Amino acid sequence: MKYLSLPMAFALLALPSISKAEQPDRGSQIYMQSRCFACHGQLGTGGFGPTLAGDRILAIKKFVIAQILIGRGKMPEFGSRLSDADVAAVAEYVRSNWGNHYGPVTPGDVASVRELMKKASDEAAKAESPEQQ
Numbered sequence: 001m002k003y004l005s006l007p008m009a010f011a012l013l014a015l016p017s018i019s020k021a022e023q024p025d026r027g028s029q030i031y032m033q034s035r036c037f038a039c040h041g042q043l044g045t046g047g048f049g050p051t052l053a054g055d056r057i058l059a060i061k062k063f064v065i066a067q068i069l070i071g072r073g074k075m076p077e078f079g080s081r082l083s084d085a086d087v088a089a090v091a092e093y094v095r096s097n098w099g100n101h102y103g104p105v106t107p108g109d110v111a112s113v114r115e116l117m118k119k120a121s122d123e124a125a126k127a128e129s130p131e132q133q
């Protein structure tokens with residue numbers, strides 16, 4: 001009976017390391033992988049792009065999501081490259097670090113901003129079509 005305890009001990013040892021590996025900070029990973037850090041600084045102190053630490057405009061959740069989805073000025077768009085969950089994670093990350101406390105962002109928040117953007121561009125296309133005049 002004693003030999004049965006060996007695989008069990010292995011199983012118990014393996015469990016905590018598996019659950020740890022499944023809990024990486026997705027937001028900070030995307031901030032690095034998508035190269036946000038190259039323009040905004042690893043600590044949000046800015047550089048080519050504006051400083052995000054203490055940036056009060058980050059309080060406006062829809063603005064942050066739209067900025068990431070569409071890009072603006074010299075910032076590229078990420079809407080075609082990142083999923084709703086990834087945009088939510090990185091938006092929450094910049095809103096919740098470096099002294100910022102602007103709260104969570106869900107994939108549903110991102111989906112509703114995508115929907116707003118689609119509606120706006122559909123309406124713009126309608127307004128531009130010659131049949132409407």
Ligand code: HEC
Pocket residue numbers: 030031034035036037038039040048049050055057058064067068072073074075076078090091094
């Ligand atoms: C090539 C450089 C560059 C990269 C990469 C970049 N940004 Fe930006 N970002 C900018 C610039 C420049 C602005 C200011 C846009 C403007 O007003 O013209 C900006 C604006 C912002 C803003 C609005 C803040 C404000 O005060 O205007 C947020 C939030 C933001 N970026 C987040 C991100 C995130 C998150 C990523 C990665 C997914 C990212 N940025 C990647 C350059 C960059």
